[in-house]
Amino acid sequence: MKFVIEYHFEPAAYMAGLKRFAETQGPPPAGITMLGRWHSAVGHKGFTLAETTDAKALYAWVVDWADLISFEVYPVLEDAEFAEVITAHFKQ
Known part of the structure; x- marks a missing residue:
């Protein structure tokens, strides 16, 4: 299953968060595939797309x-998966 993980740095912890990321790059643990991660240039936020069971x-x-x-954190569906769900719904 795919998940979007939105993150928001706490303002008082922003520099500490940047430092930790610079040191570790925030890799996922075993069992999770990170499909992508995007960081906002402003606003202290971003999101990750990950897949795991x-x-x-x-x-x-x-x-x-x-x-x-x-x-x-919330589960998401790709277009084809979503189409299956709504198509089945409207066939009822």
Whole structure:
């Protein structure tokens, strides 16, 4: 399953977050494939697209950064998957 992970650096922790990212690059743990990550040039935010079947690994990744960043995580579907769902819905 694919997940969008939106992140927002806490203003007081922004520089510490940048330092940690510069040192580690924030890799995903085993069991998660990071499909991409995008950072806003302003606003202290960005998002990651990740794929996993392991909710515990996803939680562990977020918890590793929770002292500096707030997160919103939600599952997403690609167009073809979404089309299957809505097509089935309207056939009922």
